[in-house]
Structure formats: C-alpha cells, structure tokens
Amino acid sequence: MKFNGLSSQEVIESRKKFGNNQLTQIPPDPLWKKIMHGFKDPMIMILMVALIIQLVLFFIGQAEWFEPIGIFVAIIIANGVASVSESKQEGKAIALKAEEEAMESAKVIRSGDLTEVHVSQVVVGDIVFLQAGDKVPADGEVISGNIKVDQATLNGETEEASKVPMIQGETYDIKDLLNKHYVYRGTVVCSGEAYIKIKVVGDKTLFGELALEVQEDARETPLQVKLAKLAQQISKFGYIGAICIIAGILLKTVFSGNTPADVYGWIRLLIDSITVAVTIIVCAVPEGLPMLTSILLSFQSLRMAKDNVLVRKINGLETAGSLSILFSDKTGTITEGKLSVVEMAIGNGKTFSKISDMNKIFQDDIVAGIGINNSSEASMGRVIGGNSTDRALMSFLINNGKADHINHENVLQFNSFDSQKKYSSVVLKYADKNITYIKGAPEKIIERCKYYIDEYGAVQPLSEITLLKNYMDRQAKRSMRLLAVAKVNGSDDTAPNLTFICVISIRDDVRKEAITSIQEVKNAGVQVVMVTGDRKETAIAIAKEAGLYTGKDDVVLTSAEMAEMSDEELKMLLPNLRVVARALPSDKSRLVRIAQELNLVVGMTGDGVNDSPALKKADVGFAMGSGTEVAKEAGDITVLDDNFSSLEKAILYGRTMFKSIRKFLIFQLTVNVAAVLTCFIGPLLGENVVLTVIQLLLINLAMDTLAAIAYGTEPSLKEYMREKPIPRSANIISKKMFTQILINAFYITFICLSILFYPPVKELFGDVDITYLKSALFATFMMAITFNGFNARTEHINPFEGLGRNFTFLVVMCSIFAVQFIFVTFGGEVLSVESLSAHSWMICLILAFLIIPIDMIRKTVTKLCNF
Incomplete structure (x- = not known):
C-alpha cells in the first residue's frame, strides 16, 4: 500500500493545531534556589537566630569577631554542601538524558517520500514506518502491516502485544493497553513491520501524561520531621536554661549580700548575666548537625556511586x-527482566538443564529444533533480532556452547510463527530425506505426537501422555512458559504422527x-x-x-x-x-x-x-x-x-547515616547539657563565671565541626540490618539516648564543679589560685567530652570495638585533645586560663577518662534490663 503522508504545509498546520512532540520538562531548581530553600530547615533557622544574637553582642563589645564568623561558616557549609551535591547529581542525570534524546529519530512519510526526522518533529497525522527495534515516537493507530510490541515500560508485562490494522466496524479502547490496534509512545517494536498514523503527540500521549504526573511536590522526609521536632525541643531547652541562669545569678547576688552599689553596677551585672545566658542559647544549638547531615549525604552518595x-x-x-x-x-x-530456558523434559518425564547431559542424537535435534527453527541469530556471543522467546532459546544455545553448530545451509524452507497454527517450523534437507522441525504451543503439538526420543536417542511410542501433561501442569504453576518441540519426516508441518523431542520450560527467572x-x-x-x-x-x-x-x-x-x-x-x-x-x-x-x-x-x-x-x-x-x-x-x-x-545497600547506607546522626547528637547534646548545668549550678555555689563566653564558644565550635567530620565517616555495619525501622513519628532522641546524655552530662558537671567547690578534689591540684582551678576545669571539661565521643560511637559495651574501621575518627579525637591542650597552655588572658603542670594534666586526664567506665556500667545495666 502506497502512502503519501503529510505535505510540508500540512505538517506546519498540524503542529500549530495539535502542538509538537516534545515532552514538557520542568527544569530542576538552580543552585541559588536550592541554597535559599535550605534556609527553611529548622536547624538552619535556629543557627540564623544565633548568628544575629552574636552579631549584636559583637557590635556592643560583648563578643569577639570570630564568634559570629564561626556560626556563619557553619551555616554556609551545612547548607551549601548538600545543595551543591544534589545539583551535581541532577546535572549528571540531565546530561545523560540529553545525550540519549539527541539520538532519537523516527521514519516518517512526508509528501510521498520516506524520511528520517527527530522524534520531536513528529506531528498528528504523520504516517510512521516501524520496524523491529524501533521505539514508537507517539501514540497512533496501525493502518498497515503487523508488529509485536514490548509494552513493559507502560504495563510491566514481559509478554509482547500483537498490533494489527483495524477491520471496518471494529472498535477498541485506547485505555486498554492490550488492544490490538493502538500503539503507545515509548514502547518498542520486537518483530514485524507496520505503518501507523499518529493520533496524539507530546504531553497528551499516555507516556507524556505519566511524565507530567510525576512532577509533584514530595512530602517531608522522616529525618526532616524528626529534626524539626528536635529543633523545637532544643530551642525550649536553651531558652529555659538561659532564663534559669539569669535568675540564678541575680538570686545568688541578692542572697549573698554582694549586691551592686549603684545603678551602673546593676546594669553591668545584668549584661554579664544576659551575655552568659545568650551564650548558653547558642551553645544549646548543635550547629554541626546540619553540617554533619550534609557531609553524610555527600559522603554516602559517593560511596554508593561506586556500587552503581x-x-x-x-x-x-x-x-x-x-x-x-x-x-x-x-x-x-x-x-532478571528477560526470558531464559530453565529445563527440558522428554516424553518419559526425564528432565535436563544442560544440552551436554543429553545423547548426541538428542543434541542435534535440539540445535535444529530451537536454533535453526528460530527468528533470531547468534553473532559473536550475542543474540540479534527475534522475539523474546526465540532470543531466550538462542541464548540457551550460546550458553551451552551450541551456537556454532547452527547451520542454515541445508534449510529448504522456514515458516515463522503463525498465530493461527501457534507454531513455527523449518524444513531441512539431508542426503536421503527432508525433516521438518516444529516449535510452538504444547497443546497444538503434543496431541499430534505418536513417538518420542528417549534419553539414549532411541525412538519409543509416546504412550504416557498423562505423565507429560502432569509435568506441564506443575511447571505452569511455577510460572513457566511452555514450548514443545517435535519433528517429522517430510516437508509438511501439518502431518500427523510427529516424533516428540521435548517440552521446554521458559521463564523470567528470579x-x-x-x-x-x-x-x-x-x-x-x-x-x-x-x-x-x-x-x-x-x-x-x-x-x-x-x-x-x-x-x-x-x-x-x-x-x-x-x-x-x-x-x-x-x-x-x-x-x-x-x-x-x-x-x-x-x-x-x-x-x-x-x-x-x-x-x-x-x-x-x-x-x-x-x-x-x-x-x-x-x-x-x-x-x-x-x-x-x-x-x-x-x-x-x-x-x-x-x-x-x-536496594539493600541503600537501606544500609541510609541507616548508617541515621546512626551517625544519633551518635553525633549523643556526643553534642551531652556537651550542651553539661555546659548549661555547669553554668547554672556554678553561680548558685558562689562563682558567677565558671566557663567564660569565649571558652563556651570555642568548645562549641571545635566540638561541633570536628565531631561532624568524625561521625560523618562512620562505617556501614551489617548489624544495622538486623534492627527494626525507626517509625516516622518517633523522636530522633530515644529513651536510651536520653538516659545516656543525662548520666554522662551529670558526671561531667559533677567532676568540673568538684574541681572548684569540692575540697577533696580541689586539694589534688595543690595551693593554686581560682584561675588555675578554672583552667583545670576547662581542660577536664574538654577531655571528658572527648572521651565521651568514644562512648557515643557504639552501642556495644566496649567503646573501642571496631575503632580501626574509622581512622578519621581517631585523627579527629586526637586533634581535639591537641586543640584543648593548645587552648589551655597558650590561651592566657584571652581565654582566662593558666598553663597547667604535668601533675595537674594527669589528674584532669584521670577524672575525664572515668566517663568511659561509667558509661560501660550504664550500657551493661540497660542491656540486662532490656531498656
């Protein structure tokens, strides 16, 4: 049939009326927009408030320049790393997509000539010529020829759908993908040739409608929900702690009788109290948490990229x-997404999974029956052409080393699969006779079989049909697709008295x-x-x-x-x-x-x-x-x-990330709670400033940033896959974590305040002034929270278990020890400290290290009590 197709003018008119064949693509948000969206994160918002407070304190002379700068850097890193990483991943995906789309074309008849155009140039009314291997460019109706189409992209079915022209008076439902006359964009032609008339293009195709549907806003992730809840809790804790500290300092001043002599004294006292309180609010916020999340996401994404x-x-x-x-x-x-041969059964019920296990006569019949009688071909170890069933059979021959035995020189006639007969056949010419091999639906072949070939290659009467049928019933229940192979002397594939070769079980294997x-x-x-x-x-x-x-x-x-x-x-x-x-x-x-x-x-x-x-x-x-x-x-x-x-790896990496966040929170919130308690109880015991504002901020910045790196590189452990998922509504801080944070924070508070106020501990440092004791307190505080970092990294009783798997953690913890030594030794008047003797350092080290056995006891008790 000769088709003229559309003229150039008709193409223009069709495009104006019905649009082009391009799919609407909503571009991803630019990097700046991703960064701006990141500022809506509750933890980032709290950091912004802390930054504003620090800027105010800096401008009134109550804060150093590096304090607001530190928080600002934390915000930029936290927000920027995640945004840049996501933007890069999207860029890679877009580049791959553009590369693929540039190669898409369609064969279209225009003004009587067959021409090739880009898929986007196809319009309603175009006549498109389709062959095996072509991807359908737009939705349309078959007007000539017949094809088999793989529609798995739309309905997930591996079975090919037949498409033929509509007979006059017939109707069909285009919403039924199994209809025989309508083809859909994105599906692939497996065999045959046909001409289709395009009915719908672009976003109006089924493919296009589904593509638009996916571009919707997603709900908050479980971590976002948990962090939002945590942000509220931290805010309340910080504000309550700040109010308590202000009240504590003022009450202690009044009841101790050391009230200021004039208004300026009261103002100064109030400013000092508010400064400490505001610092506590800042310290209560783990600004390293958003940065940790960003580091974890990027780090795990890189690891997963290596795992495809x-x-x-x-x-x-x-x-x-x-x-x-x-x-x-x-x-x-x-x-696996492709059909493969599982096994073959002969007439007496014996089964084989390999051709090499069969008799030589049997092997030759198999090669001829499914290799020569096949619409696909083997070339350099690959299968070319054919439908899914024939490709599966040819792959089976290749895998069994029999593809080289296929010889088409003696083929007299090949009859491709006939949907009416439900089988294909091939006639082979041998020296003294012709043999026809038949391959197709068992119900159409076995009923014509009078003989079968046994495992020794001998021809036997096929008397046990029931045995064969029972086998096929069992295979059907195993989701097998069954195919019978038989042969007969002569050139007539309709002849009776066939010799049964085997029934082949084919399946899309798990x-x-x-x-x-x-x-x-x-x-x-x-x-x-x-x-x-x-x-x-x-x-x-x-x-x-x-x-x-x-x-x-x-x-x-x-x-x-x-x-x-x-x-x-x-x-x-x-x-x-x-x-x-x-x-x-x-x-x-x-x-x-x-x-x-x-x-x-x-x-x-x-x-x-x-x-x-x-x-x-x-x-x-x-x-x-x-x-x-x-x-x-x-x-x-x-x-x-x-x-x-x-998928298993993705779940494991996701759980590793969540575990790392929880480890960091145990570490950081212990620091925060201990700092608030120390600064609140200290004034009540008689010392207005236990830890100075600069000391608190240095602790906060050093611990937040370095700890984020340490916990961000924790390894993925298989044991995480033996735990139940954390419910979406669950708090990110569990009861066990809460207990660990409080117990360890109470111990740190106790040992630090003991250095100032408990004589047996205070006397260990000898006859020294208050600044020396505060220096020892500062050193002990930093070392204790560093040792607690080992407690936080594992739920096992031994805090050093598996430590060698995270070399970065060891480096970071050693760095924290080095930093705090530098702070105390060289901080001087800026940090309100004095250099400590080796004896004092040893005492501080022992007091700080005791947090490890204390937490080991806590872990043992909680395990015994199944808490």
Whole structure:
C-alpha cells in the first residue's frame, strides 16, 4: 500500500493545531534556589537566630569577631554542601538524558517520500514506518502491516502485544493497553513491520501524561520531621536554661549580700548575666548537625556511586534507612527482566538443564529444533533480532556452547510463527530425506505426537501422555512458559504422527542475588510487597521462589479485588500483603497513599513509565538504570545495575547515616547539657563565671565541626540490618539516648564543679589560685567530652570495638585533645586560663577518662534490663 503522508504545509498546520512532540520538562531548581530553600530547615533557622544574637553582642563589645564568623561558616557549609551535591547529581542525570534524546529519530512519510526526522518533529497525522527495534515516537493507530510490541515500560508485562490494522466496524479502547490496534509512545517494536498514523503527540500521549504526573511536590522526609521536632525541643531547652541562669545569678547576688552599689553596677551585672545566658542559647544549638547531615549525604552518595547507585535527590538516601514498607516491581527488579530456558523434559518425564547431559542424537535435534527453527541469530556471543522467546532459546544455545553448530545451509524452507497454527517450523534437507522441525504451543503439538526420543536417542511410542501433561501442569504453576518441540519426516508441518523431542520450560527467572537481598531487607523489618502485571498464579509462584510468600497469613490481591475494597478494608490487610497481581498504575499510587496514611515510610521500585507516579509519591523512589527516563526523573535513587541487592545497600547506607546522626547528637547534646548545668549550678555555689563566653564558644565550635567530620565517616555495619525501622513519628532522641546524655552530662558537671567547690578534689591540684582551678576545669571539661565521643560511637559495651574501621575518627579525637591542650597552655588572658603542670594534666586526664567506665556500667545495666 502506497502512502503519501503529510505535505510540508500540512505538517506546519498540524503542529500549530495539535502542538509538537516534545515532552514538557520542568527544569530542576538552580543552585541559588536550592541554597535559599535550605534556609527553611529548622536547624538552619535556629543557627540564623544565633548568628544575629552574636552579631549584636559583637557590635556592643560583648563578643569577639570570630564568634559570629564561626556560626556563619557553619551555616554556609551545612547548607551549601548538600545543595551543591544534589545539583551535581541532577546535572549528571540531565546530561545523560540529553545525550540519549539527541539520538532519537523516527521514519516518517512526508509528501510521498520516506524520511528520517527527530522524534520531536513528529506531528498528528504523520504516517510512521516501524520496524523491529524501533521505539514508537507517539501514540497512533496501525493502518498497515503487523508488529509485536514490548509494552513493559507502560504495563510491566514481559509478554509482547500483537498490533494489527483495524477491520471496518471494529472498535477498541485506547485505555486498554492490550488492544490490538493502538500503539503507545515509548514502547518498542520486537518483530514485524507496520505503518501507523499518529493520533496524539507530546504531553497528551499516555507516556507524556505519566511524565507530567510525576512532577509533584514530595512530602517531608522522616529525618526532616524528626529534626524539626528536635529543633523545637532544643530551642525550649536553651531558652529555659538561659532564663534559669539569669535568675540564678541575680538570686545568688541578692542572697549573698554582694549586691551592686549603684545603678551602673546593676546594669553591668545584668549584661554579664544576659551575655552568659545568650551564650548558653547558642551553645544549646548543635550547629554541626546540619553540617554533619550534609557531609553524610555527600559522603554516602559517593560511596554508593561506586556500587552503581546514583543518588539523584540527596534526601532520598536518609529516607531509605527509615523504610518500613517497600513496593517492588517484579520485572527487571526481582526477576532478571528477560526470558531464559530453565529445563527440558522428554516424553518419559526425564528432565535436563544442560544440552551436554543429553545423547548426541538428542543434541542435534535440539540445535535444529530451537536454533535453526528460530527468528533470531547468534553473532559473536550475542543474540540479534527475534522475539523474546526465540532470543531466550538462542541464548540457551550460546550458553551451552551450541551456537556454532547452527547451520542454515541445508534449510529448504522456514515458516515463522503463525498465530493461527501457534507454531513455527523449518524444513531441512539431508542426503536421503527432508525433516521438518516444529516449535510452538504444547497443546497444538503434543496431541499430534505418536513417538518420542528417549534419553539414549532411541525412538519409543509416546504412550504416557498423562505423565507429560502432569509435568506441564506443575511447571505452569511455577510460572513457566511452555514450548514443545517435535519433528517429522517430510516437508509438511501439518502431518500427523510427529516424533516428540521435548517440552521446554521458559521463564523470567528470579535473580539469585535478589532472593538473598529480599531476605536481608525482611530481616531489617521492612515489609516487601511485589507489584506486578502478571496473573495471580504466576505472581504467587515468583513470590514463593523469591521468599516473599509463605502462604501462612500472607495475602495476595489482584487489581480487581483491590478495586472492590474500600481504603479502610485495604488498610486492614496491608500488614499481611505480599503480592499484588494484574496491577494497574493507579493501584501502585493508591498503595503508596494508603501506606503513607498509616504513617509508614514508603519505598517504591520501578523501571517503567507506569511506575513513575508511584515512584514520585513514595517517600523514596528507586528507579532502575535500564528503565525509562520518566521513571528516573521520578525516582530519588537510580539503581544503575538494576540489582535488588543495591536496594539493600541503600537501606544500609541510609541507616548508617541515621546512626551517625544519633551518635553525633549523643556526643553534642551531652556537651550542651553539661555546659548549661555547669553554668547554672556554678553561680548558685558562689562563682558567677565558671566557663567564660569565649571558652563556651570555642568548645562549641571545635566540638561541633570536628565531631561532624568524625561521625560523618562512620562505617556501614551489617548489624544495622538486623534492627527494626525507626517509625516516622518517633523522636530522633530515644529513651536510651536520653538516659545516656543525662548520666554522662551529670558526671561531667559533677567532676568540673568538684574541681572548684569540692575540697577533696580541689586539694589534688595543690595551693593554686581560682584561675588555675578554672583552667583545670576547662581542660577536664574538654577531655571528658572527648572521651565521651568514644562512648557515643557504639552501642556495644566496649567503646573501642571496631575503632580501626574509622581512622578519621581517631585523627579527629586526637586533634581535639591537641586543640584543648593548645587552648589551655597558650590561651592566657584571652581565654582566662593558666598553663597547667604535668601533675595537674594527669589528674584532669584521670577524672575525664572515668566517663568511659561509667558509661560501660550504664550500657551493661540497660542491656540486662532490656531498656
């Protein structure tokens, strides 16, 4: 049939009326906008308030210049690192996408000539010529020819869909992807040739609609929720502590009888009190926390990139560690995403998984029956052309070293697969006879078989048909696709009395590593639900093999069954849900929504356009590297190697990050609580200034920044995958952490104040002045919180366990010891300190080190009490 297609003028008119074939792309936020958005973070906002306070104090002469500068640097680093890292990751993804799009073209008939244009130039009314391997450029109707199309990008199905022209009077539903006359953008032609007439272009295609749907705002990550709550708690603690300190200093002054003689004295006392109180507010804020989060996100992102995981949206990583439910696509994620031969059974029921285990006669028949009788070809160890079934058979021959035995020289006739006969055939010419090999649907072939070849190559009567049928029933329940192979003397593929060769079981195999990874993820307390377009029986078989379905209390639902349920009914079943079969794109989005309404942290994996809306709505979306660009755009994390085990790594890295944040908080909040208590109780005991403003700020800045680096490089430990997920609503500070912070802060407060006020401890330093004792107090305070850093880094009783795995931690802690030695030895009048003797340093060191055995006792008690 001759087609003229559109003229140049008609193309222009169509483009004006219906638009072009470009998909709308909302560009990512520029770097400056990401940075500005970062200032909305609650922890950054508190730091901004602290910065303003410090600037005011600096301008009235109550603060040094480096104090506001230090906080400003912390803000810039914290906000900038995460923004720059995310911007770079997005840049890489955009570059890859642009490179791929530049190569997309379509064969279009214009003014009677076949020409090649860029996909974006296709318009409504164009006649597009499609061949095997072509990607459909826009939605349209088949008007000539017939093709088989892989629609997995849209519906997740590995089975190819046949597309043929519509007969007059026929109708079809374009929303039904299995209709036989309409093709969709993004799908791939597997075999055949056809002409289609474009009906819809650009954003109005099904592909385009789904691409637009994914560009929605996401909800706050679990860490953002927890940090917002923590920010409120820290603010209250700081303000209450500040008020108490002001009140304590004023009350102590009044009751001690040392009241100022004049108004100026009172003003000076009030300013000093407020200065200390404001410093406590500043010290109560762990400004290193946002910086730690940024360091962790960037550091873990780089580590994951080496494991073939691209973190596109930086917050997706920390969310992965909090996952409580994971909705996983089947094809290409749990399974390999391609058909492969599992085994072959002969007429007496014996099975073989390798060709080499068969008789030589049998081997020759297999090569001819599935290798020569095949629409694909083997070239240099690769399969070229053919449909998915033929490619699987050819791959099987290549893997068994038989591809070189395929010889087409004696082929008389090849009859490709006939949908009416449901088989393909090939006639081979030998010296004295012709032999026809037939390959196709078992129900069409086995009923014509009178003989079979046994394992020794001898021809036997096929009397045990029931045995063969029972075997095929068992294989069907294992989600196998069955294919029979037979032969007959002569050139007639319709002849009776066939000789049965074998029945071949083909399946999209479960990834071996996925089975292990799924178990690891389940052990981590994450519920895994497989969502697939397969029929229920097939889905159950795959789920059983993957270790998802045990059959006890596990629930399997189809899309139709879900549609009949209310949201409340589905919520009741969700905890036991393991498989959703015959799933539609809308089902995936509904599942994500319902799980989020139950306050679960939801993950979704996928590779097709059909997965994109759910990938976007989920708390963290894992897109497969071989998937569509729309899916990658929607996902937070792209798994470049399509490997389920990468999901396990993402969860582990996310949990490592969360653990590091908690370790840092234990360390830093212990510092803050100890500082507030020391500065509050000290004046009540008779000393207005225990730690000076400069000392407090130096402690705060040194500990915050250096500790952020130390905990930001903590290694990922497999033991984290044996813990249950942290609920979205849970506080970031657990009861165990709270206890640890208070006990250790109380001890630090006690030993520091003992140096000033408890004679047995005070006398250890000899006959010295108050400045010397305050210097010892300052040194002890810094060393104690440094030693407490070892307590904070592990929940194991031994604080030094596995210390060699984080060399950076050791370097940082040694640096803190060096810094505090320099502060005390050379600080002089600026830091209000005196240099200490070796004897005094030893006493300070022993008092500070005692925090380690004290915390070991606490850990032992909490483990025994299962607290």
